[in-house]
Every structure is written in structure tokens, then in C-alpha cells.
Amino acid sequence: xxREPLRLGVxxxxxxxxxxxxxxxxxxxxxLFTAAxxxxxxxxxxxxxxxxxxxPDSFRLGSSDERDQRGRLDAVAIAAHLAPLTRxxxxxxxxxTTHTEPFHTNKAVATLDFTSLGRAGWQVEVSTTAEEAxxxxxxxxAPPGELWRxxxxxxxxxxxxxxxxxxxxxxxxxxxxxxxxxxxxxYVDFEGERFSxxxxxITPRSPQGQPLVVVPVRDEHSLAVAAAHADVxxxxxxxxxxxxxxxxxxxxxxxxxxxxxxxxxxxxxxxATEALDVAGRLDELNPGAAxxxxxxxxxxxxxxxxxxxxxxxxxxxxxxxLDLPATLELVVSGVVPALTRPPVAGSTLRERFGxxxxxxxxxxxxxxx
Amino acid sequence: MTRRETSRETPRQIHxxxxxxxVNNTTVWRDPRSGSQVDFSSFEHLARTAERGLMDxxxxxxxxxxxxxxxxxxxxxxxxxxxTLTVLNxxxxxxxxLGLAGTINATFNEAAELAKQFASLDHLSGGRAAWNVVTSSxxxxxxxxxxxxxxxHADRYVRAREVLDVAREFWxxxxxxxxxxxxxxxxxxxxISEVDHxxxxxxxxxxxSLPRSPQGHPVLLQAGxxxxxxxxxxxxxxxxxxMHGSLEAGQRFTADMRSRAVRNGRSGDDLKILPGVTFVLGxxxxxxxxxxxxxxxxxxxxxxxxxxxxxxxxxxxxxxxxEGPLPAQDPExxxxxxxxRTRMTKDxxxxxxTWRDLAAAHGWSSRELxxxxxxxxxxxxxxxxxxxxxxxxxxxxxxxxxxxVPSLTPAxxxxxxxxxxxLLQERGxYRTGYTGSTLREHLGxxxxxxxxxxVRATA
Numbered sequence: 001x002x003r004e005p006l007r008l009g010v011x012x013x014x015x016x017x018x019x020x021x022x023x024x025x026x027x028x029x030x031x032l033f034t035a036a037x038x039x040x041x042x043x044x045x046x047x048x049x050x051x052x053x054x055x056p057d058s059f060r061l062g063s064s065d066e067r068d069q070r071g072r073l074d075a076v077a078i079a080a081h082l083a084p085l086t087r088x089x090x091x092x093x094x095x096x097t098t099h100t101e102p103f104h105t106n107k108a109v110a111t112l113d114f115t116s117l118g119r120a121g122w123q124v125e126v127s128t129t130a131e132e133a134x135x136x137x138x139x140x141x142a143p144p145g146e147l148w149r150x151x152x153x154x155x156x157x158x159x160x161x162x163x164x165x166x167x168x169x170x171x172x173x174x175x176x177x178x179x180x181x182x183x184x185x186x187y188v189d190f191e192g193e194r195f196s197x198x199x200x201x202i203t204p205r206s207p208q209g210q211p212l213v214v215v216p217v218r219d220e221h222s223l224a225v226a227a228a229h230a231d232v233x234x235x236x237x238x239x240x241x242x243x244x245x246x247x248x249x250x251x252x253x254x255x256x257x258x259x260x261x262x263x264x265x266x267x268x269x270x271x272a273t274e275a276l277d278v279a280g281r282l283d284e285l286n287p288g289a290a291x292x293x294x295x296x297x298x299x300x301x302x303x304x305x306x307x308x309x310x311x312x313x314x315x316x317x318x319x320x321x322l323d324l325p326a327t328l329e330l331v332v333s334g335v336v337p338a339l340t341r342p343p344v345a346g347s348t349l350r351e352r353f354g355x356x357x358x359x360x361x362x363x364x365x366x367x368x369x
Numbered sequence: 370m371t372r373r374e375t376s377r378e379t380p381r382q383i384h385x386x387x388x389x390x391x392v393n394n395t396t397v398w399r400d401p402r403s404g405s406q407v408d409f410s411s412f413e414h415l416a417r418t419a420e421r422g423l424m425d426x427x428x429x430x431x432x433x434x435x436x437x438x439x440x441x442x443x444x445x446x447x448x449x450x451x452x453t454l455t456v457l458n459x460x461x462x463x464x465x466x467l468g469l470a471g472t473i474n475a476t477f478n479e480a481a482e483l484a485k486q487f488a489s490l491d492h493l494s495g496g497r498a499a500w501n502v503v504t505s506s507x508x509x510x511x512x513x514x515x516x517x518x519x520x521x522h523a524d525r526y527v528r529a530r531e532v533l534d535v536a537r538e539f540w541x542x543x544x545x546x547x548x549x550x551x552x553x554x555x556x557x558x559x560x561i562s563e564v565d566h567x568x569x570x571x572x573x574x575x576x577x578s579l580p581r582s583p584q585g586h587p588v589l590l591q592a593g594x595x596x597x598x599x600x601x602x603x604x605x606x607x608x609x610x611x612m613h614g615s616l617e618a619g620q621r622f623t624a625d626m627r628s629r630a631v632r633n634g635r636s637g638d639d640l641k642i643l644p645g646v647t648f649v650l651g652x653x654x655x656x657x658x659x660x661x662x663x664x665x666x667x668x669x670x671x672x673x674x675x676x677x678x679x680x681x682x683x684x685x686x687x688x689x690x691x692e693g694p695l696p697a698q699d700p701e702x703x704x705x706x707x708x709x710r711t712r713m714t715k716d717x718x719x720x721x722x723t724w725r726d727l728a729a730a731h732g733w734s735s736r737e738l739x740x741x742x743x744x745x746x747x748x749x750x751x752x753x754x755x756x757x758x759x760x761x762x763x764x765x766x767x768x769x770x771x772x773x774v775p776s777l778t779p780a781x782x783x784x785x786x787x788x789x790x791x792l793l794q795e796r797g798x799y800r801t802g803y804t805g806s807t808l809r810e811h812l813g814x815x816x817x818x819x820x821x822x823x824v825r826a827t828a
Contacts, residue, residue, distance in 0.1 A: 022550065022557060029550035029557065033492045033580055035462065059481060061576045067555045071543075071579050074489035080458035081493045084409070100482065103433070103513045104452075111451035115409040115459035135481040135575035165449065174399045177672040180449070182442040185435065195515030200442075202432045204407050204449040285555065 005341045006307060007261055007316030007353070009052025009090070010331065012041050015069050016323035017265060020286035022069040024278065024323050033073060035081060041325060042082040045089050048332040049344070051352055052232075053086075054123055054214070054318060055079055057094040059132045067286060076108050083116035090349035092121035092214055097154040098147055099127055099136045105154065106161040106201055113206035118348030121212035121232075122158075124225065126151050148221035153192035155213060155229040160188035162210050163360040164200035186362040208350050209357050216263075217246060218292075227253035231355060234318050236263045236293040243294070244311035251313070259315045259353055263293035264306075267322040268330040272298045282322065293320075300334025307339060380798045383763045384641055384770030384812060386470065387419035387782055391430040394446045394668040394743075395647070397776050404779050406447050409459060414779035416460045419467055422786035423800050425811040426468025426499060426588075427460060428610075428772055429453050433477060434510040436709035438676055439685060443709075445673050454486055461494035468808030470499035470590055475529040477505065477514045481575055483532065484539035487587045488579045496583030496807030501590035501610060502601075504529045509708045524570075526597045531570045533589075533605055537817075538564040540586050542577030586817045588808050603629030607814040608641040610772060612745065619644060619767030641769040641812055647776060648748040648755055650784055661749045664776050665740045674736035677743065680707040681717050691736040695725050745774070756792035763798065 014032045015022035022029035031037045045053045057075035075093035083091060091112060095105045105122070113120035126147040127133070133141045142150075169184035188199035215230035217223045226233040227250055235250075237243035240262065247260040267282075269275040275297045283289065296303050307317060321327035344352050389412060390396045397403060405411050416427045431453040436443040453471035461469055469490065473483060483500075491498035504525035505511075542562050549556045558580070566573045591602035592610040602609050603626055613622040619642075627637030649664060651657025669677070671691040679686045682696055683704030689696055700717035728738045748755045762768055775781025793799035805811055 023552040023555060025552075027552070029552065030548065032550075033548075035493045035495065038493070039462075059485070059575075059578065061561075061578045066559045067557060070558050070561075073492060073579065074486050076455060077458045077486065077489035077493055080455045081462045083459050084413070084463050099479065101477065101514050104478070107452040108455050111455035114407055114451055115455065117409070131575065135573060136479050137571035137573045170449070172398055177670045178444045179398055179447055180442070180444045182444045185442050185448075196512075197514075198434075198512035200435060202435060202449060203451050 005344075006310075006339055007051050007259060008307070008336070008339070008341075009054055009092075009261065009316075009318040010045060010050055010328065011054040011056060011263075011318055011320040012045075012324060012328070013056050013320070014072065014324070016327070017320045018267075018282045018286070018322040019068045019289050020282045021323040023285055024282070024326065026326055027323070029069070032069070033071070038078050038081060039085060041328065042086055042089075044325065044328050044332050046086045048336040049088055050336070051316070051344075052090045052092050052121065052214075052318065053079075053082070054092045055094060058096060058125070059099065059127060059135050060129060061131075076112065079120075080112055080115055083112060083119070086116070086119075087347075088119075088344075090119050090121050090212060090352060091116050092123050092212070094123045094125050096125045096127045097151040098141075099132065099138070102154045102157045102195065103161070103197055103201075106158045107203045109158070109211050110162060110201065110203045110206040113208050113211045114203075118207035118350075120206070120208065121214055121349055123214040123216065123234075124151050124155060124229075125216065144219065145221050148225050150192070150194050152225045152228060153190070153194065155215075155225070157188060157190040157192070157197050159210060159213070159229075160190060160361070161197070161199055161201040162205065163362055164188050165203075165205040166360045166363045167205050167209070170204060184363075205360065208348050209360065210350075212349050212353065212355075217250060223250060223253070226250060226258075230258055231353065232259045232261060234261050234263050235314075238291075239294060240311050240314070244313045247313040260313065262310065262314045262317045263320060264317045265291055265293055265295040265320045265322055266303060266327055266331070267297050268300055268303060268327045268334070270299060270330075272302060275299065279322065300330050300338065303331075304335050304338035307335070380760070380796065381763050381766075381769075382800065382813075383759060383793060383798045384643060385422070385424040385799075386426045386428050386468075386643060386770070386772040387415060387422075387424050388428045388430075388645060388772050388774045389415050390447075390774060390776070390778055390781075391450050392432055392436070392447050394673055395774055395776060396447050396778050397664055397667045398447055399667055400777060402780060403777055406778060407449065407451055409456070411779035412456050412460060413463055415775075415782055416464055416467060418780075418782045418786055420464050422782070422790045423803060424467065425770070426470045426497075426808055427457075427464075428470040428501070429456060430472045430501075431474065433474060433505075434513050434709050436707070437509075438679065438707045443676070443707075445670070445676055454490060457498075458490055458493060461490065461497065466497070466803045466806060466811075468497045468499055468588065468811060469494055470501055470588070470808075472501040472503055475502050475504050475532040476525065477510070478532075480532045480535035480571075480573065481539060484536040485578055487536070488540060488577075488582045491582035491584050491587050492579065496809070498582070498584065499588035499590055499608075499808055501592060502529060502533065502605070503592065507709075526593075526601050528570050529601065530605075531568045534568070535564065535566050535571070535573050537586060538566060539575070539577040540581065543580045545581060548580040584807050584809050584816065588812065588814065599626065599629060602626065603635075603640065604633050606640065607809070608643055608769075608812060611642060611644045611768075613644055614745070616762060616765060616767045619762060620765060623766055623768060639814055641814065643770050643772050644768050645745070645772045645774050646748060647745055647774050648785060648789075649776075650750070650752055650755060650788060652751065654750050654754065657749050657751060657754075661747060665744060666736075668776070669736060669740045669743065671736060674739040677739050678735060681720060683717060689735065692734045695721070695728055695735050695738060752788035752792055756789050756796065759789075760793065760796050760798045
């Protein structure tokens with residue numbers, strides 16, 4: 001398939017994905033939990049007209065090492081804060097499915113779609129650790145296969161809830177005194193292995209109808225969920241060729257077109273030597289932060305060249321800067337201008353990804369008006 | 370209770386909150402000026418107006434299941450609303466001082482998650498978060514939740530107390546100076562204590578994932594009026610959202626709540642009493658009264674009147690004439706005709722009898738009766754009258770201020786801010802500028818970490 005235009009997102013994790021990133025010059029670690037920090041990053045992303053701003057999340061504090069950057073603001077809260085301050089970028093918080101109620105996820109993401117005027121997405125994640133289960137007073141944790149099956153059920157019920165109000169359900173009919181046409185509201189009646197939800201959603205259908213669902217692909221379980229449910233898949237892989245093979249398998253399994261992005265951990269400086277030095281220093285400060293996907297240490301020019309040569313089947317990348325804001329600043333000033341990306345038409349995230357606005361599934365099967 | 374001195378030079382200060390009307394018949398959606406209930410522009414408009422009016426906070430309710438009547442989704446009033454915390458976080462970035470209060474259910478949420486969400490809002494807003502804690506024992510709402518519907522009615526506050534206790538342990542788990550963030554020594558954080566809670570409802574172990582937020586804890590609001598609810602509020606809350614209408618009823622309620630607070634080792638002044646009120650303004654008293662009457666009859670149309678009576682009568686009254694007398698038959702006492710809202714009367718047969726007498730004495734039709742008995746406290750008059758009356762309530766310690774419930778979305782507060790706020794300022798009873806930046810500073814309630822440990826450590 002064609003790779004035009006190249007899709008480019010960033011994942012922004014506090015001071016960067018590397019646990020020692022907060023110690024680099026320019027990191028302003030005391031401000032990581034303030035709105036000012038996120039506003040600065042949001043403004044940079046917006047200036048570069050990137051496609052996605054992904055905010056990771058989990059209920060884990062992480063390591064008990066006092067040197068590690070620790071703690072995270074709620075990802076939906078960050079995305080919601082940035083919604084009125086941005087106009088272009090897709091806002092994609094991670095919301096985990098293991099401990100959070102699907103009904104809450106449904107209304108939080110739909111509401112983000114309202115406050116961002118149609119730019120909301122949702123990245124699905126599972127909570128695999130006993131630490132997180134303890135935080136919720138649950139005993140033990142289920143195996144990954146089970147957690148991802150539950151994630152699939154969660155995506156299914158959330159998508160049904162997003163459809164549970166037809167677009168024209170609010171009628172404000174003064175003559176009959178009816179605010180809504182209740183025939184256009186639908187119970188979703190989902191019965192899964194681990195939970196059931198009756199519906200309808202409390203929140204009316206959002207501007208995009210269906211916000212963009214992003215699923216990470218890092219094992220067979222998550223690959224199956226991406227194939228069944230994702231609009232966009234993020235592939236974690238050790239190299240581009242493996243990622244392209246995974247993308248092939250994903251599309252075959254899915255039996256439909258979907259956007260596939262490669263996860264690339266990046267650290268950029270003006271010279272490649274400097275980038276290697278900084279990365280080396282980070283690993284010295286905190287060894288044991290193994291790459292989770294392809295890693296690119298270099299200059300804006302080397303990254304732009306690497307992105308231009310992504311193998312067929314990969315539509316673009318989600319960049320995870322190892323350090324912030326330094327690498328992000330170079331992505332904005334040096335990488336994006338070097339890529340020839342056609343201007344994006346439309347204002348919603350689905351439009352940006354060339355996806356139509358879907359009709360509610362209940363309207364299509366309805367017809368009892 | 371603490372006796373308050375009223376002095377002519379420095380009258381007691383009025384606190385004001387602005388409620389975004391949710392799913393009920395408050396909003397006159399038939400009015401051509403009525404805008405969207407879900408678009409962000411509506412929330413932004415009301416919040417900006419409240420901030421222009423130097424109000425303490427913006428207040429948003431929540432819903433977790435659409436209401437039903439006779440097994441069908443209630444379609445006569447505003448239906449549907451967005452997620453409370455998401456809206457508040459978006460409003461945080463377009464306002465600078467306004468407190469951001471949201472109702473969040475303590476039954477269908479987990480303590481660790483709530484602690485993180487409210488701490489996040491408090492961080493991102495620079496100390497403006499407030500949580501109105503509500504509970505539910507409702508299996509109907511529980512059908513939307515995986516662990517819903519399991520809670521016995523009597524255990525609602527048992528769970529709420531425990532949720533709050535656990536949330537407070539998470540909020541307190543980072544010490545004031547735990548965030549070190551020193552690049553030289555490499556210490557990011559230290560001295561974070563483990564939460565290890567063993568209670569009747571749940572066992573939780575974990576570590577707070579966020580530094581202490583600007584307010585320490587979000588401001589806590591509470592609205593329950595039962596004995597349990599009052600005791601819960603007097604123990605935990607910084608402010609009480611009440612419906613006690615008249616001056617005398619307000620004074621009794623306020624005195625009761627302040628003395629309960631004192632019995633719990635707090636100062637009575639640390640608990641702010643804020644009734645929810647509607648208001649209607651006019652250029653003359655007569656015009657205001659006429660306008661108020663129009664609004665009430667728009668809110669209670671013929672179909673709404675029947676729907677309300679069905680909730681009390683517990684039976685299908687679709688054939689009843691709303692412009693005629695009340696139904697002759699007695700209410701069905703065991704029916705659950707309406708779901709997703711509280712049945713408003715404990716003894717429907719007695720209520721029906723009282724209402725028939727009332728309607729007969731005044732010559733009211735069914736609809737007129739409903740208009741009368743469902744009216745909430747209203748301040749109706751010229752701006753000068755409303756300003757004076759509100760001031761009187763506060764100076765007489767019937768309350769500390771009000772949560773204003775406008776009848777129009779989103780512009781229902783504009784006129785109040787333009788016409789009444791300046792008069793309150795002239796009386797010296799209302800601020801002329803924000804003097805603090807956090808909601809605790811606006812309300813004048815203490816930071817939780819400056820309270821004595823014995824008060825904080827509630828069992």
C-alpha cells in the first residue's frame with residue numbers, strides 16, 4: 001500500500017521515556033507536574049502539526065529507586081487540559097482496561113472528543129503487575145492473554161456505548177415536550193467474560209462518532225486485539241524489517257485496512273556524536289532502561305532520512321523522545337520541515353487519518369422509526 | 370457552635386458557586402436562547418462568566434445511568450451529559466482562579482483512581498479542585514458497572530468513609546518535601562510512605578503516584594441530608610451543598626452542622642454552608658415575579674407534570690388531565706416506576722392527601738400543584754432586592770453563601786454577574802478581586818495539613 005502521507009506522532013512521558021531524563025540540562029524537573037510543563041510541550045507539538053500526541057499512563061509508581069523519575073499525572077486529565085489550547089493535533093491518552101470501569105472510559109474519551117472538537121483518541125493498555133492489582137485491592141493478576149481478552153471486551157463495549165446515542169437523538173421538540181427521541185437511544189447489553197454493561201451511555205454521540213482507537217502491538221495477545229479493534233496500531237519491534245513483517249501479519253489477520261505506525265525511541269542532538277554521548281550518559285546515570293522498540297540516536301537529518309525509508313507496510317512512526325523537551329524541539333525545528341508532508345484537510349482526527357465518520361451501528365440495523 | 374460577630378464595617382463575606390444545570394427540569398430548553406448541554410463552548414461560557422463574577426467555584430454534577438420512567442428512558446427534560454472530570458480539566462486551562470468542583474460517586478469508583486484523578490486536577494489547575502462526594506446503593510445504576518449493585522443501602526456511608534480515608538492516605542503519601550528533583554545528587558523523590566489499608570470494605574496496598582498537590586487535598590463538598598449524611602459532612606467536608614430554603618430553616622441547619630463540626634474537633638467556621646438556589650431578575654418586582662412564573666410553567670409542562678405525579682403515585686397516569694384536579698385514587702406504595710432518581714417521598718399516600726388538601730384550598734390544577742411543590746428556593750426580584758435578600762441570609766448565619774443554579778444554558782449567569790455582583794460589592798459583602806489563587810483560599814478553609822493530626826485522622 002502507499003505510504004503517503006507519512007504519519008507522525010509523539011509519545012510524551014514527563015521528562016522523557018528514559019528514567020534519568022529529568023537530570024539533563026533544560027529538563028526543569030520540579031515543574032513536571034505543572035500545567036506549564038504540559039503547555040510548553042503541547043505548543044511544540046502543535047507548531048509541528050504532528051498527527052498524534054500520546055500520553056502514557058499506568059497506576060504504577062514504577063521502581064522504588066529514589067533516583068528514578070517517578071509519578072504521573074492522569075493521562076486523560078493532561079489531554080483534557082491541552083484540548084482547548086490546541087487546534088490541530090490528535091490527543092490520545094492511555095486508559096488502561098484492567099482496573100478502570102469501561103463505562104467511565106467511554107464517557108471520558110467521548111467528552112475529550114467534545115472538548116477538543118473532534119480530536120480525541122484512546123490508546124488501550126492493560127495492567128499486568130501485582131502492584132497495580134494491590135492498589136485496587138484485587139488479589140493477584142490474571143495472565144496477559146486474559147487481560148488482553150478483557151481489553152478487547154472493553155473496546156467492544158466502549159465502541160457500542162459511543163454508538164448508543166444516534167447523531168440526531170436530541171430533538172428538542174417543543175410541541176411534544178420531548179428533549180430526546182428515546183427511540184434513538186440504545187441499550188448496548190454487553191455480556192462479557194468478566195463484566196456486563198447495560199447502557200446507553202450518559203454522554204451523547206461525540207463529534208467524531210467514534211474517537212480513534214490506538215492499540216500497541218508487542219505480543220500475540222495485543223496483536224489479536226489490534227487486528228480486531230484498532231484504527232491505528234503501534235508496533236514495538238527491535239528493527240524495521242521485523243516491524244514490517246508484523247504489520248503484514250496484522251493486516252492479514254484483520255482482513256481490513258488499518259494504519260500501522262512503528263514505535264521509535266529517539267534522542268536527537270545537532271551532531272550524532274553528541275546524541276550518542278547524551279544517551280550514554282543517561283544509561284550511566286540509570287542503567288537497565290532497555291529499549292522497548294527501535295531506537296534512533298542521531299540528528300534531525302538522520303531521523304528524517306530513516307523515516308523516509310521506512311519499509312512498505314509501515315505508515316509512519318510514533319516517536320518516543322528519551323528526553324524532553326530537547327529532542328522534541330529538534331523534531332519540530334529539524335525533522336518535520338525535512339519531511340514533505342502534504343497539508344492535512346479537515347479538523348477532526350478521523351479526517352486527518354482519512355477515516356470516514358461512521359454511522360451509529362444501531363442506526364444502521366435500526367429502521368423501526 | 371461558634372458565634373459569629375456581625376459588624377457594620379466588615380460584613381461577613383458571601384461565597385458564590387456557579388452550577389451548570391444538568392439533567393433535570395432546571396434548564397428551560399424550550400427557550401430559544403437555550404444552547405447546547407454538551408458542547409464545550411457552553412461550559413466555557415458559564416465558567417468564564419463565573420470567573421468574571423469572582424465566584425469561588427464552578428460546579429458540575431454527574432450521571433451514571435439515564436433515568437427511566439415506566440421502563441422507558443425519560444425524555445422530557447435535558448438528557449445526557451459529559452464526563453465531569455474531563456470537562457473540569459478542560460475548563461482549568463481556560464480559567465485562572467475559578468475553583469473546579471465535580472460530583473463523583475464514591476460507590477462506582479476506586480479510591481486509588483479517584484485519588485490520582487483529583488490530585489491531577491489539583492496539580493493542573495494550580496490548586497482549584499473540589500470533590501462533591503456522593504454515594505449510591507442503586508442496582509439500577511450498577512448495571513453499567515462491573516462491580517455495581519452490590520452495596521446495601523446502610524453501607525453507603527461505610528464505603529464512602531473508607532474510600533475517602535484511602536484517598537486521603539494516597540494524597541498524604543508524599544510528604545511536603547518528597548519531590549526533591551535535584552539533578553546534581555540524582556535524588557528525584559524520597560520519603561514516600563506506603564499506603565497499607567485494611568478495612569471492612571477493602572484492602573489496599575500501594576504508593577501514591579503523585580507529589581502532594583497544591584491544596585494537599587481537594588476541597589471536599591458533601592450534600593447528604595440524612596443523619597448519616599450530616600455526620601459524614603461534619604467530619605470530612607469543607608463545604609455543604611444543601612437545599613434548606615427559608616431563612617429559619619437555613620439557620621437551624623447551619624447551627625446543627627456547625628455544632629456537629631465542633632463535636633468532631635473542628636471549628637464551626639471551617640465548614641461552609643452553601644444552599645443551591647435559583648434566581649430570577651426583573652426591572653421591577655412585578656416583572657421579576659411574572660418572569661419567574663413563566664419559567665416555572667416552562668419547566669413544568671403538561672407532560673412533565675404527569676411524569677412527576679407518576680413518580681409519587683407509582684402508577685401510569687398517562688390518561689390523567691394535567692389541567693384538572695389531582696388523581697382521585699391513592700398512590701401505589703411499592704412501585705418502582707421511576708429509576709435513576711430518588712423517590713422524593715417516604716409516605717406517598719400521606720403526601721397525596723396533603724397535596725389534595727393544598728390544591729383544593731388554592732383551587733390548583735394538577736400542573737399548578739406540581740409547579741408549587743417542586744419549586745426550589747428562589748430569589749425573585751430586582752437586582753437590589755436579590756442582593757439585599759442574599760446578604761441578609763449570610764449576615765444572619767443562615768448560610769455562608771449560595772450555589773447559583775441558572776435556568777438557562779449557557780448564558781443564565783450573565784445577568785447576575787452584571788447586575789447583582791456589583792451591588793453585593795457595594796454592600797461590602799463580596800470580594801472586588803481574588804485575594805488568593807487556590808479554592809481553599811477563596812473559601813477560607815484550612816489546608817488539611819495544617820489541621821491537628823487528631824482531626825485529620827478520622828477512624
